[in-house]
Amino acid sequence: MNTEKNIKTLIVKKPLILDCGKTIKDFPIAYETYGSLNSNKDNAILVFHALTGDQFVTGINPITNKEGWWSYAVGPDKAIDTNKYFVICSNVIGGCMGSYGPSHKDPDQKIFGTNFPVITINDMVNAQYNLLDHFGIDKLFSITGGSMGGMQVLQFISNFPDKSKTVVPIATTSSHSAQNIAFNELGRQAITADSNWKDGNYASNDTNPGKGLAVARMAAHITYLSKKGLQEKFGRKLQEREDLKFGFDADFQIESYLRYQGSVFVDRFDANSYLYITRAMDYFDLAKQFNGNLSEAFINTNAKFFIISFTSDWLYPTQENKDIVIALNSIGADVGFVEIESDKGHDSFLLDVPDFLSALKNFLDKSYEEN
Amino acid sequence: MKNEFQVIADLIEKDKKVLDVGCADGTLMKFLKDNKNINIRGLEISKEKVQECIAKGLTVIEGNAEKDLKQFPDKSFDYVVLSQTLQAFLNPELVLDELLRVGKKAIVTIPNFGYWKVRFHLLFKGTMPITKTLPDEWYNTPNLHMCTIKDFFHFVKSKDIKIFKSLALNNLNSSIINESNLGVKNLFADLGIFLIEK
Numbered sequence: 001m002n003t004e005k006n007i008k009t010l011i012v013k014k015p016l017i018l019d020c021g022k023t024i025k026d027f028p029i030a031y032e033t034y035g036s037l038n039s040n041k042d043n044a045i046l047v048f049h050a051l052t053g054d055q056f057v058t059g060i061n062p063i064t065n066k067e068g069w070w071s072y073a074v075g076p077d078k079a080i081d082t083n084k085y086f087v088i089c090s091n092v093i094g095g096c097m098g099s100y101g102p103s104h105k106d107p108d109q110k111i112f113g114t115n116f117p118v119i120t121i122n123d124m125v126n127a128q129y130n131l132l133d134h135f136g137i138d139k140l141f142s143i144t145g146g147s148m149g150g151m152q153v154l155q156f157i158s159n160f161p162d163k164s165k166t167v168v169p170i171a172t173t174s175s176h177s178a179q180n181i182a183f184n185e186l187g188r189q190a191i192t193a194d195s196n197w198k199d200g201n202y203a204s205n206d207t208n209p210g211k212g213l214a215v216a217r218m219a220a221h222i223t224y225l226s227k228k229g230l231q232e233k234f235g236r237k238l239q240e241r242e243d244l245k246f247g248f249d250a251d252f253q254i255e256s257y258l259r260y261q262g263s264v265f266v267d268r269f270d271a272n273s274y275l276y277i278t279r280a281m282d283y284f285d286l287a288k289q290f291n292g293n294l295s296e297a298f299i300n301t302n303a304k305f306f307i308i309s310f311t312s313d314w315l316y317p318t319q320e321n322k323d324i325v326i327a328l329n330s331i332g333a334d335v336g337f338v339e340i341e342s343d344k345g346h347d348s349f350l351l352d353v354p355d356f357l358s359a360l361k362n363f364l365d366k367s368y369e370e371n
Numbered sequence: 372m373k374n375e376f377q378v379i380a381d382l383i384e385k386d387k388k389v390l391d392v393g394c395a396d397g398t399l400m401k402f403l404k405d406n407k408n409i410n411i412r413g414l415e416i417s418k419e420k421v422q423e424c425i426a427k428g429l430t431v432i433e434g435n436a437e438k439d440l441k442q443f444p445d446k447s448f449d450y451v452v453l454s455q456t457l458q459a460f461l462n463p464e465l466v467l468d469e470l471l472r473v474g475k476k477a478i479v480t481i482p483n484f485g486y487w488k489v490r491f492h493l494l495f496k497g498t499m500p501i502t503k504t505l506p507d508e509w510y511n512t513p514n515l516h517m518c519t520i521k522d523f524f525h526f527v528k529s530k531d532i533k534i535f536k537s538l539a540l541n542n543l544n545s546s547i548i549n550e551s552n553l554g555v556k557n558l559f560a561d562l563g564i565f566l567i568e569k
Contacts, residue, residue: 304430325432326442334412336430338421355418359425366428 006062007055007098008032010090012130019283022117029127030098031055031090034074035082037135042371044137045080045364046128046164047089048145048152051220051277052269054097057089058082063097064268072352079361084368085141092152093127094119094277096270100127103203103270113272114200121148121284125156132163141371142364144168146349147316148277151284154297154324158286161301166367168360170308171349173320174294174327175285180315183223184278187216191271200272213271214262221261226312226345230254287327294327305335306363308356310348336363372398375562378538378545379452379478382566383407387449390414390473392436393456397424404429412448414439437461440469448474455480455504455562459513471532471569480564483539485519485557504561520563521553527567536566 007030015025032055037044047057049069054061058068058075074080074087091099094116102116132140143153143164150172157167173180191197194212198205222230234254238244241251250256290296298305305328309321318339328335340356342348348356376399383389385407391400394413397420403409413431415421424431432439436453437460451474453466458481460466470477482504483489492500499509507513518526520539527534537548539560548556548563556563 306425329432329442330444332444332447334430335432336425337432337434338418338425339433341418355422359422362422362426362428366425370428 009098010130010134012127014130016123016126018117018123019120020118024093024100024117027093027100027127028098028104029090029093029100029130030095031088031131032057033089034058034087035085037086037137041135041137042139042141042165043084043368044086044088044135044140045142045144046131046140046156047074047080047087048125048128048143048149048156049089049092050145050147050149051281052217052265052274053149054095055089055091056097057087069350072350073357073360079357080144080364081361085364088131088135090128090131092119092124092277092280094124094273094280096273101270102200102272102276111201111203113203114275116272116276118279118283119276120280121151121155122159122289124280125152125159128152129156129160129163140164141368142166142168144170144360145172146170147172147346148281150316151281151286154286155284157301157303158289158297161298161303164303165371166364167301167303167305168308168363169305169321169324170360171310171313171316171321171346172324173284173316174297174324175287175320176282177320181282183220183315184282186219187278188275190215190219191274194271197271200275202271208266209271210266213266213269213274214259216274217265217269218258218262221258223315224345224347226314226343228312228343229345232343294323295331298328298333299331301333303334304367305333307335307337308349308359309337309339310342310344310346310353310356311339312343313346313348315346372402374543374545375454375480375540375564376402378540378564379454379480380407382478382536382564383409383450385409388412388447389450389452390443390448392440392451392453392470394424394429394431395420397427397429397431399452399454400424400429400431401427436466436469440466440473443473445472446475450474450476450478452478453480455482457481458516458518461515463516467530467532471567476535476566476568478564478566479523480562481518481520481523482514483520483557483560483563484517485521486561487558488561490558502561519557520548520560521557523563523565524548524553527565531569533568534565535568536564538564540564 009028053069091097150169153169191212194209196207197209237253239256287294309318325337388410391413489500539556540562
């Protein structure tokens with residue numbers, strides 16, 4: 001699936017003890033960088049990607065030949081201005097864009113499949129922390145990311161409280177809700193119900209559970225959009241036909257759109273990675289790590305927080321983002337918060353939403369000026 | 372910057388921690404941050420105003436004072452400022468209690484309904500008063516609980532809230548309000564500024 005030559009990797013020699021109890025070492029982390037690190041090494045921003053993202057944040061992704069997942073936000077003169085900042089992003093462990101994951105081989109040269117250890121958000125950020133040493137960065141200027149990226153942001157600053165000056169979690173949560181877990185379970189069931197999944201050993205059986213993975217993606221994609229957004233974009237419009245066909249083809253544009261989203265997704269994503277990463281999200285409960293007191297997660301940091309949510313995001317709704325604000329306020333942390341008006345649903349953070357992009361830019365640039 | 376903000380700023384010592392409730396575009400916050408090295412936070416309900424604050428590099432939380440003050444711990448700010456907004460809340464008494472819980476001290480300013488121009492307007496025109504500090508029509512005003520300087524003075528006393536300083540503002544002049552000149556100040560000031568503590 002990967003064209004190795006376009007992927008930069010850091011081999012982490014240091015053993016990493018995972019939450020599941022297993023230890024991994026000599027494992028690869030695939031990363032990409034944008035902009036340049038200044039001589040003081042104080043302009044670095046670590047970006048964390050969401051469930052199906054990867055290290056190719058902006059510009060053309062050399063593997064998929066499509067625009068990077070955060071091209072609206074990251075680039076020269078954009079909200080995260082690569083003329084000014086050094087942006088680092090890495091593929092999460094468990095992923096399928098070069099970082100250690102279920103499509104890799106175990107020490108016996110057998111593809112892991114579901115024998116890969118179950119990883120957590122905590123494991124992901126502990127693995128990515130090695131990038132700071134790699135680049136000789138003592139303190140990042142900022143860490144940011146949306147959705148699962150936001151969870152990593154929260155976990156990172158909790159684990160490494162003095163390693164970032166600013167912290168920008170976007171459209172996220174400190175604890176995966178029952179509804180979130182339910183949607184992820186739906187996706188996993190779709191994958192494992194595909195007879196080509198073969199208990200996760202599809203690679204050695206030369207099959208691919210593409211149908212199951214596509215359904216998982218279709219279901220998830222609906223949760224990223226809002227009812228209003230869907231209605232305005234598709235309504236009941238028909239797909240290249242004058243009238244209903246009284247069959248089960250894609251009569252409606254929304255059906256065709258979802259089928260397309262499912263089909264392009266399977267070309268770039270590994271089914272087992274989807275299982276592992278959704279599991280990591282489901283296991284995420286930062287408050288639980290601190291005996292139910294979320295504030296304790298941030299008690300040791302002096303970082304400046306800025307939290308952003310979106311009005312039409314029902315997957316990680318404003319209230320769940322505000323819970324993080326409340327936890328920070330209750331310990332007197334420096335925290336700002338804004339809810340952006342948008343009808344583009346959870347996906348708003350990935351799209352051209354000017355109020356969001358200007359808030360992000362203003363926060364970063366003004367904070368950087370105060371450096 | 373309006374004179375009211377200058378008077379408020381003069382009440383706050385350097386290097387303090389301050390929460391500006393209903394901070395609008397952050398003008399006062401910016402002044403306090405730049406001139407008095409204040410560790411300043413804002414709470415603002417309008418998304419547009421929040422964006423303006425962010426553009427000024429200010430730490431602001433989008434929220435509603437009636438619901439969102441409760442997340443701040445007791446006495447977590449040296450001062451909490453509430454400028455000309457108390458009368459716009461559904462429950463001003465509750466908000467006042469919250470200001471005094473969150474702040475060691477609170478600075479509250481109120482547009483004075485006892486101002487002679489307001490009285491004059493109602494008396495002779497017979498319509499709801501419109502002045503510089505009360506610019507809206509009766510049907511679109513955000514103000515639900517108008518009061519006079521005298522009302523507020525008595526209200527605060529009745530709640531055993533300590534008044535450190537109360538000032539009457541009329542255009543560019545500010546003067547001390549006390550028990551003995553309350554009637555006069557209530558007539559000639561269009562704004563009252565109170566530094567209080569509980």
